[in-house]
Amino acid sequence: MLILSRKINEKIMIGDDISVSVIEIRGDQVKLGVEAPRTVKVFRQEVFDAIRTENKAAAESVPVLPALELLNKSKTET
Known part of the structure; x- marks a missing residue:
């Protein structure tokens, strides 16, 4: 885990197109x-x-649909 300190209005970038901003601390x-x-x-x-x-x-x-049961059953019998 990466732990960062940020102040109000500071951002953290994740990749090229995701940012997380600190809006308020109360x-x-x-x-x-x-x-x-x-x-x-x-x-x-x-x-x-x-x-x-x-x-x-x-x-x-x-x-499970009856047709799928029959299909599975036929696979196990061969």
């Missing part, structure tokens, strides 16, 4: 601004974890 809270291309998804960690958990649960709950 007590133990820091407000950050993230500038990134629209193709880059930016999430808070807890939101990212919730999305990953939901995606995993959805993938595990997908029913």
Whole structure:
């Protein structure tokens, strides 16, 4: 992990096209601004974890279609 010190209005560059700016510091809270291309998804960690958990649960709950069961069965019999 890289640890950097920054003051208000100072930035950190990630690659050529992502910047993170310190917007405000108030007590133990820091407000950050993230500038990134629209193709880059930016999430808070807890939101990212919730999305990953939901995606995993959805993938595990997908029913196997009867046609796929037959296909898998025929592959194992040959």
